Structure formats: C-alpha cells, structure tokens
Amino acid sequence: MADEFVVDEAVGPSCVEVLTDALPVRGDVHHTERRVWFDTHDWRLFRAGLLLEHHVRKRESWLVLSDLEGQRISRQPIGRAAVTAQSLPDGVTRDRVLELIGVRALLPRVVASGPVQVLSVLGPEEKTVARIVVEGPTTVRDGAPVGLRARIESLRGYDKDAAKVCRTLDAIPGFGPAKEPLFESVLRAAGLHPRSFRSKPDLEFIPRIPVTQAFAGTLTQLREIVLDNVEGTLRQLDTEFLHDLRVTVRRTRAVLKFAHGTIDEDIRASYAVELKWLADQTSLSRDLDVYLLGFEDLVSHVNASGELEPLRRQLTRHRKTAHAALNRALRSERFAALLDGWQRELAVAGPAERPVIEVADDQLSRAWKRVAKRGDTITDASPAEAVHDLRKRCKELRYLLEFFGSLYGADARSEAVSELKLLQDILGEFQDAEAQRISVHQYAVELAKAGAPPATLIAMGRLEHHLQLRQDAARAEVADRWQRFNRKHNQRLYARMVTSR
Amino acid sequence: MRIVASYSIKGGVGKTTAAANVAWLAAESGQRVLLWDLDPQGGATYLFRVRPKVKGGGEALVSGRRDLRDAVKASDFDNLDLLPSDFSYRNLDLLLDAQKKPTRRLGRLLDSMADEYDVVVLDCAPSVSLVSEGIVRAADLVLAPLVPAPLSVRTLDQLRSFIAEAKGPAPDLLAFLSMVDRRRRLHRDLSEQLPNEHQDVAATAIPMASVVEQMGVRRAPVVAWARTAPASVAYRNLWDEARLHAKI
Ligand SMILES: Nc1ncnc2c1ncn2[C@@H]1O[C@H](COP(=O)(O)OP(=O)(O)OP(=O)(O)O)[C@@H](O)[C@H]1O
Ligand SMILES: [Mg+2]
Numbered sequence: 001m002a003d004e005f006v007v008d009e010a011v012g013p014s015c016v017e018v019l020t021d022a023l024p025v026r027g028d029v030h031h032t033e034r035r036v037w038f039d040t041h042d043w044r045l046f047r048a049g050l051l052l053e054h055h056v057r058k059r060e061s062w063l064v065l066s067d068l069e070g071q072r073i074s075r076q077p078i079g080r081a082a083v084t085a086q087s088l089p090d091g092v093t094r095d096r097v098l099e100l101i102g103v104r105a106l107l108p109r110v111v112a113s114g115p116v117q118v119l120s121v122l123g124p125e126e127k128t129v130a131r132i133v134v135e136g137p138t139t140v141r142d143g144a145p146v147g148l149r150a151r152i153e154s155l156r157g158y159d160k161d162a163a164k165v166c167r168t169l170d171a172i173p174g175f176g177p178a179k180e181p182l183f184e185s186v187l188r189a190a191g192l193h194p195r196s197f198r199s200k201p202d203l204e205f206i207p208r209i210p211v212t213q214a215f216a217g218t219l220t221q222l223r224e225i226v227l228d229n230v231e232g233t234l235r236q237l238d239t240e241f242l243h244d245l246r247v248t249v250r251r252t253r254a255v256l257k258f259a260h261g262t263i264d265e266d267i268r269a270s271y272a273v274e275l276k277w278l279a280d281q282t283s284l285s286r287d288l289d290v291y292l293l294g295f296e297d298l299v300s301h302v303n304a305s306g307e308l309e310p311l312r313r314q315l316t317r318h319r320k321t322a323h324a325a326l327n328r329a330l331r332s333e334r335f336a337a338l339l340d341g342w343q344r345e346l347a348v349a350g351p352a353e354r355p356v357i358e359v360a361d362d363q364l365s366r367a368w369k370r371v372a373k374r375g376d377t378i379t380d381a382s383p384a385e386a387v388h389d390l391r392k393r394c395k396e397l398r399y400l401l402e403f404f405g406s407l408y409g410a411d412a413r414s415e416a417v418s419e420l421k422l423l424q425d426i427l428g429e430f431q432d433a434e435a436q437r438i439s440v441h442q443y444a445v446e447l448a449k450a451g452a453p454p455a456t457l458i459a460m461g462r463l464e465h466h467l468q469l470r471q472d473a474a475r476a477e478v479a480d481r482w483q484r485f486n487r488k489h490n491q492r493l494y495a496r497m498v499t500s501r
Numbered sequence: 502m503r504i505v506a507s508y509s510i511k512g513g514v515g516k517t518t519a520a521a522n523v524a525w526l527a528a529e530s531g532q533r534v535l536l537w538d539l540d541p542q543g544g545a546t547y548l549f550r551v552r553p554k555v556k557g558g559g560e561a562l563v564s565g566r567r568d569l570r571d572a573v574k575a576s577d578f579d580n581l582d583l584l585p586s587d588f589s590y591r592n593l594d595l596l597l598d599a600q601k602k603p604t605r606r607l608g609r610l611l612d613s614m615a616d617e618y619d620v621v622v623l624d625c626a627p628s629v630s631l632v633s634e635g636i637v638r639a640a641d642l643v644l645a646p647l648v649p650a651p652l653s654v655r656t657l658d659q660l661r662s663f664i665a666e667a668k669g670p671a672p673d674l675l676a677f678l679s680m681v682d683r684r685r686r687l688h689r690d691l692s693e694q695l696p697n698e699h700q701d702v703a704a705t706a707i708p709m710a711s712v713v714e715q716m717g718v719r720r721a722p723v724v725a726w727a728r729t730a731p732a733s734v735a736y737r738n739l740w741d742e743a744r745l746h747a748k749i
Contacts, residue, residue, distance in 0.1 A: 074533060075580060091619065092533065092619070120577070125550045125552075125720075156574065
C-alpha cells in the first residue's frame, strides 16, 4: 500500500478539511518550508540509500537524514546557514555522512519550497499514532512545480495504525497513490538523474557493431563527463572534479590511440595534440592536490609537524597559482574549440567499417604482447625508465580492457582487471614516490633560497629519505609482482579472452 | 550510546518527572533517545500516553525471547521513543534473578540498541533491588533527585555507597535538589549549601511548582509545553549540567 498520495487539484484547497472529516486528526501549524537536498556530485549518499535534507522554516531549521523509503534516521535542529560537511553537528548524521562522502564536498543539489502542514492522527488517549504530512504545491528551483502530496509517516510500534490511515486515504476520491516519492519528483523536475550518473563511460558493445560507432559513442560519453566536471573544477568545490576531469582526458587520449586506423589520421593527430595540451594544464594542480591531501600522512611518517609548516604553506601557494592557470585554460578559446570540435568530429560515426570485435581482439593481443615483452626484461637491476615503460604499457592494457571489456565474458574480464590492478598498484607506488621525492628536493632548494629555517630543511631531508625508501621498497617488489602476474594462468586467461568467443 | 538512570532509594521524589523532562530535552537537541520505563506502575508510560503493555511481559524481554526493539513505541515527540512499562515488571527482580548474571542483564539488553539511540534514560521504582543494581550498573550517569530535608546528606551518602558497592565500573553520580520550596528557610539553605559542599550535587535545583504537577493532567513533559516556566528552565539547566558532568 502506498504511503504517499497525489492529491487531485479539485480536492487541493480543501485537502486538510477532507482529512479532518475522514480521520481523528489534530492539525499542527501551517508552515512554509524551504528544503535543500544535499549530496556529493557523484551522489554518494543517494547511492548508499540515504537522503540528507535541510528543512528551513521561519523560526526553526532541521537537518534530516532518511532512507529512500522515507524512513527517518535522524532529525536535528541546525542553523539556517548552508550545510557543509564541516558544519554538520555531532551525531549519527555526521558520522554516516562523513564516512560516505570521503573527500567529496557536500553540495546543495536541489532546492524546493512550499507549504507544509502536519496532521497528527490520534489513537486512544489522544496518542499520536501516525502523521500525515500535507505538502505542496512545491516550487522547484530551476524546474517545474510538483503538485500537492499527502505523505503518511508511520511511528515506531504503530505500523498497523499507519497502514490503516493509508487504506483510508486510498479510499478518498481525489487521493491517488504517488508513483514515486516526492524527492524523486523534485529531482526529476530539476533535471537531475542520480541513477544515471557516470564518472566513466558506460560501455556495452555488441560484437558486430561497426567499430566507428563504438568509438563515436564512447567519445560522446567522455566529452559529457569532461563537461560535467568543468564547473566543479573551476570553483574548486572539491578535489575530485579535477581528478575525474583528468582521468577522463587520459581515457580519451587512450581511446584515440586505439582509434588508429579507424578515425581519420589528421583528425586523430590534431586531437591528440589538443588533449595532450589539456592534460598538461591539469598536471600541476592535481599533483599539488594529491600532495596536500596526503600531507598529514606524509608528515606523520617522518616524525615532524611544525617544521614542515613552511612546506605546507609553500604547497598551498603553489596550488593557488596552479589552479589559477588551470582555470585560465578552462576558460580559454582553445578549450572551447576543443569541446566544440570534439562534438562535431569525434562524436560522430564515420562510414561503417570493420566490426568492433575484430579491432578489439587485434589490439588486446598486441597490447598483451607489449606488456609481456617489457615485463620479461624487468629484473631488480633494470633502470627506472624500464619500470616506467612497463607502467605505461600496463595502463594501455587496462584502458583496452575497460574499453572493450563488454565484448568478453564478465568473469574473464574482471579477473583480468583485478590481476592487472595488483601489478599496476606497485608500479604506481614506485612512480608516485619518485615524483614526490623529486619535488621535495626542488621545494627544499626553493625554500632554502627564501631563507627557511634549518629545521624545516632537515625535516624535508628526512621526507626525501622516507620517499626514497618507499620507492625502493616498491622497486624491490616489481619483479615479484610481474612473476605473479605473468603466470600461466593469466597468459591463458588473455589467450582465452580473445579466442574463446 | 550513553545511559542515564533516574534513581533514588526513596519514592515520590521526582525521578519519573526528571526522566521524562530530561529525555525530552535530549531528543529536542537532536539526540535519538529511548526512555525505558521499568516501574510496573508505569508513571513515565502514562505521561507519554502509551499503553502500559509489553507483549510477553517482562519475562519475554529479560529472557531475550522477544527483541527489545519490537517493544519500542514512538512518543509524540521527534527523536523520543519509549519502552513501555508492563504490570509484570513487578516481578522483574525474580525474572532477573533467573538469569545468569542478573545485574548485567539490563545493560546487555541495551547493548543491542546502541546503533539506534544516542541516549537511553532509565526510570525505575524506588528501592534497593536487583533492578536498581542493574540500572546503576548499566548507567553512565545516575541522576538522583534529593528532597531537601535534614537527612538529605545521609540519603546522599547512602546513594554513594550503593553506587560504590554495585559491581562493574562505577557510573557518574549527579544528585540534584528536587521540589524546592523557596519560601522555606531549610530548602533555601540546603539548595545553596549542598551544591557548594558536594561535587556530586548539581548547582541547579528544581523548584516545587504547580506546572510540574500539571504534567499528569497534560500528559507531556513540562519542558514541552511551558518552555519558559521556571521549572522548565531549571530542567534545562540541570540537563546541561548533567551532559557536562557525564560527557553526554
Ligand atoms: N518540582 C515539582 N514540583 C511539584 N510537584 C512535583 C515536582 N516534582 C514532582 N512532583 C510531583 O510529585 C509526584 C511524584 O513525582 P515523581 O512521580 O516524578 O516521583 P518518583 O520519584 O518517580 O516517584 P516514585 O518513587 O513513585 O516512582 C508527582 O505527582 C509529581 O507531579
Ligand atoms: Mg517514578
């Protein structure tokens, strides 16, 4: 039985009267309420089955956490000011929300307002046994209004009473079960679709579709994801926007590489240049983000705190300049032209060509061979460049698996990816430690010139040493992990993937 | 989850009244509160208009045959739920005694609620019994009304030793003067003297007031419907003190 009803316009104005006639209710005061739904850009709360709402009335405001069925988990008094992750008051809401959102910012996703009246349904001894919340019509910011609703709130230990109220409402002419809860209607009215949010392309290829079509579809999605992250990157809402933007650009570059022989060579080459330019614009900002996000952790490893404060300030300053430069790039005509051309030239399928499966088989087996060739030459003594080279080839293979994965059995694909991931993790650790070590050194030189205290420089020396140890430890494991990855089982796995269909 | 027991050895001193008001105040601040009425007379249950009935009675709950959760009833107030009284609670001592570790039983039962509530308030009948040992043992804070009288200090001492003798880690104790009539010299003196001389007596005293008596007629905590009455202000101050005292 529905617990949310749509109230017909004809009944609308007399809704409360109708309910008062039908049930023993007591009406509370009538309010105008503004509601703001908060979530991260990638809907982490929603995906975990939670809704976080800020209800603002003239004199009072609350923070309300509930599940998607409307069951309330917590309701806390809170100020009228916009809610942020930092300003959440202590309690279950804060605990649950912080755990879910991680580094992402809590953002107001949709704002709606309208009249709300709560009716208490009374049982024996005038005890409240259920509530009817009459809400609407609701004005949705940037969207069409949502009509009048009557929602039944059940009270713990009084489920039967709530069910009875539902049956009563169901029998009243002009009350029809709502197809979806109010928040779904509000989100939809505002053009938001949390269930279809993607931070990476959603690819499902049929083996026989023309390869041109597969590329055009993927590139269309990639462009949308880039666009989806521009605003948050510009405003620095959180560090994940830039991260996702950057990863998407990287994916796009990989896809373009795979499109060798499919997309016109001149076009491909010119976008390769433009995308490299874009990727370069993001590098410094992201590096500094990563640095600062992991700063506390890093500092804790070398047993320093105060001494490294100048380094933190330095990094913060650099990040500010780097972000400003990035923002200029994102607001430039060159970027606008890239997005525009991307739409016109990359997101459209050329004349039908080979089926996608042929290209996939071909490229996967070649990429696998390239990885195998590098891996086999890796020893504990081989130079850093060889490790980097292997890392790049692995990345290529990983992107291929992502891109063409849907063509192969889900089991084989996910096993291949998780095996590869183990190898990539150690290669990544090697690379990150090296990059940070080099930059610590550079920063030390800069800070020394600027007259930083010796204690700072000494602590940075310890930091450099710590990073060197990390890099060495990763390095020492590369050959082992390669052996594990390259065992017969995985060789067969890849062979099977491309021949088994 | 923090557990507050409203307790005194004496009857009719304001335990139930304090439990109801304190529970409401915690709920108002956004904490999720459960008030467990362990008194077979069901004073707190009556105040919240809930039917004094638990399916299967105390036996089912204490033995674990019935999940505590299933017996919970929402009050009319946000964030405030009730575990109602049941007449069978008059045998609660016997029921507990039949369990393995009788004085730990109540605490154990409440452990299962830890993810659903931030604060649990226990209200029980006055006496020295297995039930009161159990609630003292389960509690993080014992909130004890003390009626101003020449023997107040002795009552306080009895309370302290009762808490000290209870097994397990000792809860914090916060006694407070209850039903203080400012027109009476002795009441005025004691409500100044006791908090000054004893760390475990709250600075806030609850005045004798007819609004408090009205709770039984209105059937809702006074803090909910007479927010600015001196008694309500006193309960609010008392709760603030208690929260600081026991870090709730
Ligand atoms: N501050 C007060 N002013 C006036 N009357 C009060 C005050 N506090 C409590 N009372 C009244 O005194 C009576 C006893 O209070 P209450 O039920 O809270 O005490 P109790 O300690 O729980 O009693 P019992 O031991 O029977 O459980 C009630 O009628 C209550 O309304
Ligand atoms: Mg009582």
